[in-house]
Amino acid sequence: MCLHDISFWYPGAPPAESSLVTVRLSIREGEFALVCGPSGSGKSTLLRLCLGLVPQFTGGRLSGTVTVLGRDPTTVRPRELAAAGVGLLFQNPVEGFVEERVGAEVAFGPQNLGLPVEEIDRRIAESLSAVGMGGFEERRLRDLSAGQQQRVALAAALALRPRLLLLDEPTAHLDEETARSILALISRVHQDLGATVIMSEHRLARAAPLVDRVVVLAAGRLVGNGPPSEALGRPELSGLGVPVPRVTQAALQLGWHLPVPLSPQQFAGRVLAERRTGIRPSSFAVRREGSLLDGRPGTEKNRRITVAFDDVGFTYPRGGFVIAGLSFTLCEGETVALVGPSGAGKSTVARLALGLLKPARGWVALCGLPTDRTPFGTLAAAGGLVLQNPLLQLLAERVDEELLLGLRDVPPQDAQQRTDALLRAFGLEGLRARHPLRLSEGQRRRVALAAVLARRPKVLIMDEPTLGQDELERASLVRLTRDLAEAGATVLAISHDVEFVNDACERALVLHDGRLVADVPMSLARDDPGRLHSAGVPLAEIPETALELSVAGWPVRARRLPELLAAIS
Amino acid sequence: MSLLDPRVQLAWLTAVVLGLLFGRDAGLVAGTSAALGAVIATRAIHPWLRVLRALVPLALVIVALDFLAGQAGSGLRAAWRLVALATTGFAFAQLADGEALIAALQSLRVPYAVTFVLVAGARYVPATIGDIVSLRDAARLRGVPLDGPLWRQLAGWRRLLVPLLVGTIRRGLQLGEAMEARAFGANRHRTSRIRLRWRTRDSVALAAAVGFLAGVLALGH
Numbered sequence: 044m045c046l047h048d049i050s051f052w053y054p055g056a057p058p059a060e061s062s063l064v065t066v067r068l069s070i071r072e073g074e075f076a077l078v079c080g081p082s083g084s085g086k087s088t089l090l091r092l093c094l095g096l097v098p099q100f101t102g103g104r105l106s107g108t109v110t111v112l113g114r115d116p117t118t119v120r121p122r123e124l125a126a127a128g129v130g131l132l133f134q135n136p137v138e139g140f141v142e143e144r145v146g147a148e149v150a151f152g153p154q155n156l157g158l159p160v161e162e163i164d165r166r167i168a169e170s171l172s173a174v175g176m177g178g179f180e181e182r183r184l185r186d187l188s189a190g191q192q193q194r195v196a197l198a199a200a201l202a203l204r205p206r207l208l209l210l211d212e213p214t215a216h217l218d219e220e221t222a223r224s225i226l227a228l229i230s231r232v233h234q235d236l237g238a239t240v241i242m243s244e245h246r247l248a249r250a251a252p253l254v255d256r257v258v259v260l261a262a263g264r265l266v267g268n269g270p271p272s273e274a275l276g277r278p279e280l281s282g283l284g285v286p287v288p289r290v291t292q293a294a295l296q297l298g299w300h301l302p303v304p305l306s307p308q309q310f311a312g313r314v315l316a317e318r319r320t321g322i323r324p325s326s327f328a329v330r331r332e333g334s335l336l337d338g339r340p341g342t343e344k345n346r347r348i349t350v351a352f353d354d355v356g357f358t359y360p361r362g363g364f365v366i367a368g369l370s371f372t373l374c375e376g377e378t379v380a381l382v383g384p385s386g387a388g389k390s391t392v393a394r395l396a397l398g399l400l401k402p403a404r405g406w407v408a409l410c411g412l413p414t415d416r417t418p419f420g421t422l423a424a425a426g427g428l429v430l431q432n433p434l435l436q437l438l439a440e441r442v443d444e445e446l447l448l449g450l451r452d453v454p455p456q457d458a459q460q461r462t463d464a465l466l467r468a469f470g471l472e473g474l475r476a477r478h479p480l481r482l483s484e485g486q487r488r489r490v491a492l493a494a495v496l497a498r499r500p501k502v503l504i505m506d507e508p509t510l511g512q513d514e515l516e517r518a519s520l521v522r523l524t525r526d527l528a529e530a531g532a533t534v535l536a537i538s539h540d541v542e543f544v545n546d547a548c549e550r551a552l553v554l555h556d557g558r559l560v561a562d563v564p565m566s567l568a569r570d571d572p573g574r575l576h577s578a579g580v581p582l583a584e585i586p587e588t589a590l591e592l593s594v595a596g597w598p599v600r601a602r603r604l605p606e607l608l609a610a611i612s
Numbered sequence: 613m614s615l616l617d618p619r620v621q622l623a624w625l626t627a628v629v630l631g632l633l634f635g636r637d638a639g640l641v642a643g644t645s646a647a648l649g650a651v652i653a654t655r656a657i658h659p660w661l662r663v664l665r666a667l668v669p670l671a672l673v674i675v676a677l678d679f680l681a682g683q684a685g686s687g688l689r690a691a692w693r694l695v696a697l698a699t700t701g702f703a704f705a706q707l708a709d710g711e712a713l714i715a716a717l718q719s720l721r722v723p724y725a726v727t728f729v730l731v732a733g734a735r736y737v738p739a740t741i742g743d744i745v746s747l748r749d750a751a752r753l754r755g756v757p758l759d760g761p762l763w764r765q766l767a768g769w770r771r772l773l774v775p776l777l778v779g780t781i782r783r784g785l786q787l788g789e790a791m792e793a794r795a796f797g798a799n800r801h802r803t804s805r806i807r808l809r810w811r812t813r814d815s816v817a818l819a820a821a822v823g824f825l826a827g828v829l830a831l832g833h
Binding site: 125126130139156199203420424430434435436439452494498 | 738779792
């Protein structure tokens with residue numbers, strides 16, 4: 044794949060706002076390249092360009108030359124490129140599924156090539172076996188977990204026998220454990236097939252150690268290109284919003300020479316190697332015993348309870364999902380993460396908490412009001428929900444109207460003042476007359492959040508708030524979460540983003556199959572990361588690094604970067 | 613694996629829909645009975661009730677308009693027909709397998725692109741319902757009234773239309789990209805994996821469908 048001075052403008056974009064700016068890049072056959080950068084940096088545009096979807100599907104203006112497998116994707120149809128061996132895996136596999144069942148989905152590509160049925164059957168079996176999904180041919184796609192769906196999507200791409208595989212943030216919608224297994228699978232597939240792989244990804248601490256090369260984009264420009272350690276080992280990248288691994292940032296701040304570590308394991312290994320002569324005995328036991336539901340932090344006496352679940356049971360009408368025996372409380376001023384694998388029931392719990400669903404057994408109270416006996420209008424005044432997809436939350440024709448929409452019961456002057464203040468706080472003042480659906484993804488997310496906050500909910504529930512956000516946006520969301528809690532609101536974040544959970548939340552509830560399996564304070568990330576991990580809360584990079592060091596005999600307590608630096612410097 | 617050949621399922625769909633549309637009262641009774649039987653066979657009573665609940669406001673509008681025009685009976689029949697047609701479509705969607713249906717339509721010489729659009733369109737329904745639920749929840753939590761008097765409900769639901777439409781178009785474009793990325797249309801001779809087998813019971817069921825349609829049309833006229 045070779046890009047020569049590529050610039051690209053989406054339709055209607057002014058000349059100064061190109062999505063790619065004179066990008067010059069070559070990827071050799073058999074390489075595994077990782078493309079990273081902040082949101083809106085041009086990662087997806089670059090990948091789609093390699094298959095010709097940009098500009099053939101999107102429109103827009105392109106300058107420069109592109110060659111992919113010896114063809115020009117700006118003139119050859121994407122379907123021809125796909126037939127020639129360019130495969131693309133989308134961020135959310137569900138949106139790319141064409142068929143109903145696993146076997147049919149994998150067969151779709153080979154059928155399009157007009158291959159004989161016997162060859163198609165062979166490819167189905169081989170591709171599903173390669174991703175560990177043999178025997179799933181007749182299963183319905185909608186009945187699979189998110190991780191299994193992504194495996195099927197990968198198998199469907201592999202069934203076309205790609206020579207170049209493009210992966211657009213393949214773990215974005217997955218929980219941490221599933222994401223790790225998918226990244227390991229992709230690495231194995233790359234080694235087994237010898238295909239060229241270009242992957243955009245934001246979990247850099249997991250992905251960078253697996254690849255041959257890292258390409259860094261910022262505002263459409265190529266700002267880094269080389270072996271992972273060199274490309275990411277530059278201090279200025281964090282300031283651009285590139286999600287540089289925390290351990291790499293730590294190494295840079297410690298003034299380490301290249302190659303800088305990219306993962307907690309590499310970092311811990313280097314610390315131990317440099318201090319081999321003076322290792323202290325471990326005084327840091329990794330406790331795994333004891334009930335993880337003991338001493339619920341939410342029941343502190345000096346805080347008022349805002350959400351209470353007591354022995355709650357719930358089943359959807361078709362019996363598809365069950366919440367059973369769920370009991371917990373949330374208090375004012377708390378920031379709580381709701382974690383667990385996809386399909387564990389997190390969204391259902393959120394809807395039960397806000398009174399959008401009624402419990403079949405037990406009771407739920409929101410700010411002291413039983414949700415099954417209180418008019419919904421009263422409950423709606425107490426709770427707010429920020430959805431994963433902001434498109435499903437924007438209902439007005441102007442940004443300022445979007446905020447005012449929920450303030451009908453507030454005196455007009457107050458409502459206007461509240462709206463103005465929020466528009467300023469979220470940097471949306473200049474966009475107040477724009478249609479919300481015509482804004483960028485990041486701007487839409489800010490409008491959706493501001494619109495919910497305009498009603499000053501006592502309980503705010505956010506569903507995957509950092510999805511698609513870069514480091515700078517994530518940091519500002521962490522600040523906002525803390526500010527809201529300080530002002531007395533309860534914030535419940537459903538999130539697969541372990542760094543956000545570690546930075547923003549003081550407590551974590553772990554759901555599994557509709558049951559609460561752990562309720563733990565996030566301070567365990569510092570005090571006892573092994574216990575936090577065994578409770579089902581995946582560790583963020585810094586606690587994981589501290590645990591690695593501790594297990595190896597160098598006791599370190601650190602939850603955030605400054606603590607790690609202080610502990611080892 | 614379905615009990616009947618998908619071409620027979622299509623024949624039954626056609627017969628019931630034509631019976632409901634042109635069979636007058638006899639067609640309404642027979643078509644509704646057939647559709648209800650199919651719904652019971654699929655054991656999808658709860659989802660069907662949800663479909664019905666969504667149709668109630670429209671059915672009431674039809675009844676009210678005809679009542680005001682002095683044709684109450686005609687309004688009732690039109691509302692009944694609407695509900696019966698939705699029930700028929702729902703039952704068919706539950707029973708039919710997408711890949712087999714495409715193979716059936718292709719065997720009837722309908723171009724693959726057309727058959728695919730029909731089947732993919734039906735598959736959009738659950739995703740669109742999910743979008744509507746999310747939109748409704750987000751709106752209700754922000755105090756947008758979606759219940760109460762009809763005019764207030766209509767004003768509230770109107771707000772959901774644009775984002776719903778945008779989401780649907782976006783999903784369609786993503787599906788288009790996904791298909792193109794999987795070489796859709798790269799070869800004019802696309803392979804079909806399904807080998808349709810016509811059995812005796814299919815012949816019997818087809819004859820029954822023809823008999824059903826002939827019967828309700830004869831009774832109706």
